[in-house]
């Protein structure tokens with residue numbers, strides 16, 4: 467059966483995430499393999515409005531599978547939220563006869579794609595690309611696994627110092643609304659405690675946990691603080707704890723943007739390839755306004771609407787309990 471779609475464009479939007487390049491490569495090559503003309507949009511929705519749309523061939527995506535960031539660049543674009551912005555974007559796509567659009571990004575990106583396809587005659591597919599893992603409908607989002615690996619590599623190094631000097635380190639990791647990075651990093655690095663946006667931990671509770679370790683002759687401790695923790699960031703928590711618990715010398719490290727970059731893990735390269743391949747195939751089947759995601763070990767699609775209407779409840783409660791038990 468001949469596909470009812472002829473020209474597909476792909477863009478990355480919101481924060482960059484490792485694995486986006488592997489995904490772009492898969493989208494472009496799957497499209498070309500199926501006889502589709504492929505286009506790349508530079509700088510997300512801003513590129514649609516500015517007519518920054520380039521043809522892509524199989525060689526446009528050579529040697530990028532191992533690179534972090536996104537070769538298509540990304541941007542946050544307020545203009546795309548306006549009627550004029552969307553109209554200009556559509557005219558630029560129409561001028562090239564582009565009838566399918568694949569967006570790689572987070573929930574803001576998906577909201578934009580859904581609104582755009584409701585208004586204009588264009589089929590859209592969403593691919594969850596964000597290190598925060600805060601999208602419903604995919605067990606893992608693109609970039610999340612690499613971000614955790616980056617975080618634990620940093621924590622391992624900090625632990626060497628913490629242990630040599632009998633120190634208590636508070637390490638702040640990304641995650642404004644989602645504690646996924648913090649929780650997995652805590653388990654993988656053997657941290658003594660973890661503070662999450664989804665769960666309030668009082669200073670009393672934290673100090674009790676640290677005292678337990680000190681009483682059993684722990685020479686150092688690591689506390690992972692998610693940036694969205696409601697009682698404050700790593701500096702605030704460290705200050706509150708230091709005032710009442712002076713067993714260790716206390717230090718703070720904010721990992722910041724180093725968590726976003728770097729070469730994608732094998733997991734993210736494979737996930738990006740699978741999601742990109744699946745997104746094109748969904749468009750070829752005539753589907754629209756869907757998101758492809760990893761569920762179990764299968765790639766499945768579901769309405770973007772469902773992803774937007776449900777919030778992420780991905781925190782594995784057994785991991786939280788385990789952090790406590792395994793840190794005695």
Ligand code: ATP
Pocket residue numbers: 479480481482511541542543544545546547548571572573574575576577578579581595596597598
């Ligand atoms: P991350 O999880 O990395 O923050 P995100 O996709 O959620 O990724 P946002 O900055 O929220 O990042 O959204 C990306 C872009 O999507 C925005 O800059 C804007 O161009 C577009 N967008 C967001 N919300 C809407 C909306 N309501 N209507 C149209 N476009 C939107």
